[in-house]
Amino acid sequence: MKFAWNIALKNIRRRPFRAFGMAVLIMTLTFTLLAGAVVITSLQNGLTGYRSRLGADIVVTPSSAEGHGTVEAVLLQGIAGNYYMSSAQLEKLKSIEGIEIQSRQFFLTSAKASCCSARVQIIGFEPQTDISVMPWISENRITDVKDGEILIGADVTMPADGKIRFYGKNYQVAAQLSRTGTGLDQAVYTNMQTIQQMAKSAAMLTERETLRSVNIARSASAVMIRVKKGYSPEEVADDINIHVQKVRATPSGSMVQSVSDGLEQTAGFVSLLTGGIWLLSAVILAAVFAIMTAERKKEFAVLSVMGASRRMICRLMTAEAAFICLIGSLTGLAAAFVFAMPLTDALRSSLQLPFLLPDGAVIAVLCAGAVVLPVATGVLAALTAVMRITVQEPGQLIREDA
Amino acid sequence: MSLLELKNVSKIYGELHALDQANLTVEKGEWIAIMGPSGSGKSTMMNIISCMDRPTSGQVIFDGKDITKESRRKLTEFHRDKIGLVFQQFHLINYLTAVENVMVAQYYHSMPDEKEALEALERVGLKERARHLPSQLSGGEQQRVCIARALINSPELILADEPTGNLDEANENIVLDIFRQLHKEGTSLVVVTHDPEVGEVAQRIVRLDHGKIVSDRKNEHFTE
Incomplete structure (x- = not known):
């Protein structure tokens, strides 16, 4: 041989x-x-x-979100989104029939200034009702997000001291999440109380009119909705678009499809x-x-x-x-x-x-x-x-x- | 029992009868020259005896066994074990050295043994040129490598097709001396040639013309 x-x-x-x-x-x-x-x-x-991170049947955002920093852009490309729905819109949303769970999310972009460690998209969510971020966080064996704690996406650099500064205050990094391959990897996550504090500081420290004009405690950037059994996401989304003014309800199926x-x-x-x-x-x-x-x-x-x-x-x-x-x-x-x-x-x-x-x-x-x-x-x-x-x-x- | 027997062997290419009802017997230890002009069917006969081609009709019997209808695999084994071939064009593998060319024949027969291959080259006077490529050897030297390759597995029959066709007189004499030596040792030889000087040193001379055997006689001038 x-x-x-x-x-x-x-x-x-x-x-x-x-x-x-x-x-x-x-x-x-x-x-x-x-x-x-x-x-x-x-x-x-x-x-x-992307499909599993979306979680919700319907995503509701203010119609002003169209064209820049849509939920798709935030999710896919990590593009910053700074838009908010009013408390009146959120209250109206609660009256729509066929909704089983609705969970608010609040988007905030950190500043490229000395008050912040890095410029990232910060997403605040409600751990008790959340249907899109929590399942992912659970995969990382985290069951709750405490006040003042943050979670960082896979593409965000983990600081050596385990703390990241946003709008003049340091936040403890509780964990770094597993990679999703979407824009979510470039974001930072925290609960609603913490992001509201961040937003208040941001409103004080920066010239952001959008933040100054909203009631931070009672507004949201997006609402993730799960529909009740027997209701179709498309019909419920249509209902929302008809009855709640200046919002856009998108069935997640069409987002995944695109x-x-x-x-x-x-x-x-x-x-x-x-x-x-x-x-x-x-x-x-x-x-x-x-x-x-x-x-x-x-x-x-x-x-x-x-x-x-x-x-x-x-x-x-x-x-x-x-x-x-x-x-x-x-x-x-x-x-x-x-x-x-x-x-x-x-x-x-x-x-x-x-x-x-x-x-x-x-x-x-x-x-x-x-x-x-x-x-x-x-x-x-x-x-x-x-x-x-x-x-x-x-x-x-x-x-x-x- | 004869070593080789051709019975009514014909080879037809389209309209051309390259070999026509040829009958030939080769005894063990015999040295035969097959002679004739160009196109007489000498090379066709050689190819059929060596099983490089199959006859259109007739039988080739080697050692009492009809090999005409044998499978390609059996014929390859037959080649390997019984026949050593010497070509006019030498057909050495040009990217292998002289000794490697000899070893290739060993490899496909049993296993390569460099010492034995060098001995075979020594026998044809080429031990010093063993590490040279064919392109670095003269025609006579290449033919001697070809002979060493044919001899290496101790075949029962050496078939040589115009073995001196491309050689000068000095090299022709060297090759014929090697054939004499082989014959003395009992090897059977069938040499196809158109050169009377090469034919006249054989024990028996068979003449072909237009595919037919026209004469088959013992060489009265044959000397060992």
Whole structure:
């Protein structure tokens, strides 16, 4: 076997440029397959995370939220949202039929000034009634958010002393939440009492008219609603839009659907690109191996008359192909880790879709697939070419090569 | 029992009868020259004897066994165990050194043994050139590597197709001396040639013309 490998390696060395070209092709294929698979899996993970984080059947926001910092933008891209519904609107909302749970959320953006450690979106919620943040927090084994405590998203830098300063006051970080792949990872969470204190300080310390003009204790940026059994979210949302003025009630299903549509479009494009590159590579490999085997007809005939069975000749050729493809594929894998993985953050923000990298085990499986598929494609192309040639009698091969 | 027997063997390519109802017997230890002009069917006969081609009709019997209808796998095994081939164009593997070319034949027969391969090269006077690639060897040297490769597995029959066709006189004599030595040791030889000087050193001379055996005679001038 060692001798056979030696023969294969010698032949590869004989044509270094061709072997190099094939390895580069395989490297590109592995890189594309892995990058494509990771993007598609991350988008799917992101959608799952987005769906489960949304929790509510209906999201109500003031109509002034449209166009800038909508709930979708806050959730998906971490864009700051500073808009508030009045207590009158919230009271009117309570009278709508078919609502089982409604839970307020209050959005506040920290300032880019010395009073705040960082500029982030702060989301205040009601832990007792919450249906979107609490389930996620529970996954982090946190059952309550005490006054003066904050929770930070996965993308927010954990301070060394465990405290973050907002509007002149330090808040204890109780925990850092697991990654969702959405804009929620860039936000900070706290309960309503704490955010109201922050908002009051913000109103005093900054020139924010929106904050000064609202009754902070009795207003909210968004209301998450779960409908009663037997009611459809669309009908209840319509009722809200008709009876409560200057709000927009959006069924979460349509929010998920719009994200899902965007995801499908992106995933479709990535799949098409990846599939196209794979197909092109397969065609090029088949052509290259066909040329290689045609050039070596005489050699195969001589090996055959020396006692090499058809299987042995196929093994020789596939060993060469496997070696070249494996080198190319492993290089492509390394290139993906070195050059592509660090770009995932930039990709996430440019896609504007929920994007959550799969865990290590899934990445390992994707890596294995991204190596095995190109190697198998190369070996199959080589095998097909050599089998087509060696079906002829050795005498005929020698005559054709003369 | 004869070593090899061709019974009414024909090979037809379209309209062309490259070999037409040929009958030939080769005894163990015999040295036969197959002669004839270009296109007479010499190489076709050689290819059929070596199982590199299958006859259109007739039988090839080797050691009492009809190998005409054997599977490709069986024929490969037959090649490996019984026959050593020497080609006019040498057909060495150009990216392997002389000794590696010999070792390839060992590898597909049993297992490569460099010491034995070097001994085979020494026998044809090429031990010093063992690490050279075919492109670094002269035609005569390449032919001797080809002979060493044919000999390495101790075949019962050596088939040589125009073995001196590309060689100068000095190298031709070296190759013929090796054949004499092999014959002395009891190896059977079938040498296809159009060169009378090469034919005349064989024990028996078979002449072909237009695919038919036109004469088959003992060489009265044959000397060991």
